[in-house]
Amino acid sequence: MRAMVYRGPYRVRVEEKAPPRIEHPNDAIVRVTLAAICGSDLHLYHGMMPDTRVGTTFGHEFIGVVDEVGPSVQTLQPGDRVMVPFNVFCGTCWFCARGLYSNCHNVNPNATAVGAIYGYSHTTGGYDGGQAEYVRVPFADVGPTKIPDWMDSEDALMCTDALPTGYFGAQLGDITEGDVVVVFGAGPVGLYAAKSAWLMGAGRVIVVDHLDYRLDLAATFAHAETLNFGQVGDVVVELKKLTDHLGADVVIDAVGAEADGNLLQHLTSAKLKLQGGSPIALNWAIDAVRKGGTVSVMGAYGPMFSAVKFGDAFNKGLTIRANQCPVKRQWPRLFEHIRNGYLKPSEIITHRIPLDHIAEGYHIFSAKLDGCVKPVVVPPAA
Incomplete structure (x- = not known):
């Protein structure tokens, strides 16, 4: 074959x-x-x-x-x-x-x-x-x-x-009526997560990415507000401004281990297989969600040794829910x-x-x- x-x-x-x-x-x-x-x-x-x-x-x-x-x-x-x-x-x-x-x-x-x-x-x-x-x-x-x-x-x-994974990401967020939901990543899973958030009662949905053509689809397919993180100084600060300086109720990480990789990985991973990515999106999620909020993670992560802001998650009283769908x-x-x-x-x-x-x-x-x-x-x- x-x-x-x-x-x-x-x-x-x-x-x-x-x-x-x-x-x-x-x-x-x-x-x-x-x-x-x-x-x-x-x-x-x-x-x-x-x-x-x-x-x-x-x-x-x-x-x-x-x-x-x-x-x-x-x-x-x-x-x-x-x-x-x-x-x-x-x-x-x-x-x-x-x-x-x-x-x-x-x-x-x-x-x-x-x-x-x-x-x-x-x-x-x-x-x-x-x-x-x-x-x-x-x-x-x-x-x-x-x-x-x-x-x-x-x-x-x-x-x-792709569809069930995006839906699962919204499900893990335990969205309640009127919640502000932020989705990191406007790839297929992020688009489906944003669309699914409305089905679960979200009051606002904001999709974050750096590619305009994907954000355009987030606006038309998922009817979401969009934010290009490449056009703002600090994406977390910008999201706080958009959410009355409280943060979102639910943040969904639909990026995962950043499939582009980081420089160290590209230099070494072919031989050392050091890690499955860097946790930039996950750390943004921890920073952008309000205290007592929920972070949903269904972006794919492999073995990863980069620092995750677990102390911040602990001190903010966050609920973090994650799994393969x-x-x-x-x-x-x-x-x-x-x-x-x-x-x-x-x-x-x-x-x-x-x-x-x-x-x-x-x-x-x-x-x-x-x-x-x-x-x-x-x-x-x-």
Whole structure:
């Protein structure tokens, strides 16, 4: 099959690769019809995540058609059109029983903190991802779900990570009616978080970024106020001015470990894998929220040794809530919002890139060229 293959930092290409096969009775093989490049994929692309091995196929956002199922699979059959959450999870462990699918205890032998993610290095289980023509989907009876007949394919694709993660970020903020909500980051997850904040009763939503084309989309898609931090002296001071000098009730960090990395990382990380990013956005969030407020973190962070202002968070009496999104737990609500017309996830898609041109797609997305907000990858079989 044709598949994207990692060859080192900033080096990805499409190669012929052995197609996946059934390895366990509860596996399914899915023929990918659409995939996407996620902002967190850039951490891998830039060489910032530990144990990202040469030959790995990225891609944790994908939908497709079931091609083959193992003998134990009961809920799917060949020909079913399915969406696959980015979490790999067993569905039966202590954490899965409580809906914490991103913290599954049985799917990642390399860590006790994080569960498993498709195409996201061996630190998250070493599962190949969906930027390919075919992908192996373990635990096929608990992860993938048939796409409703009424749902558009591109909307379904956005439901595999970006939309539920943004919605989860707003959910973690425990927003109450009238709250002032600040979202750091106007990428896809930040845009969805801002849109979702209104659904949860926010009175004001302010999105912070430094790229005007993304802020323009925050204004039109998410109906948010916008602030370009590159055009103000101190973004925290500016946010305090906008919030009666109290700070926001809820601040959502949708940036994470800054996929561009910092200078030290670019000089050293390819060999040392020092850390998964710097906590600038997280520290801004701690400073910009009011005393007694809530900071929600669902931007992706890897191993990180930079200083976080925990003392300030403690002294301000903040609530900090964070996790990888348990995608499938969000789907029932999101499906209703989409069906009722409150959300149209595919509106943020800006680029549709053939799989064979994925190296160019990564370059465009990474360098933020051509107004790229969300690139979708189309395999040749599609």
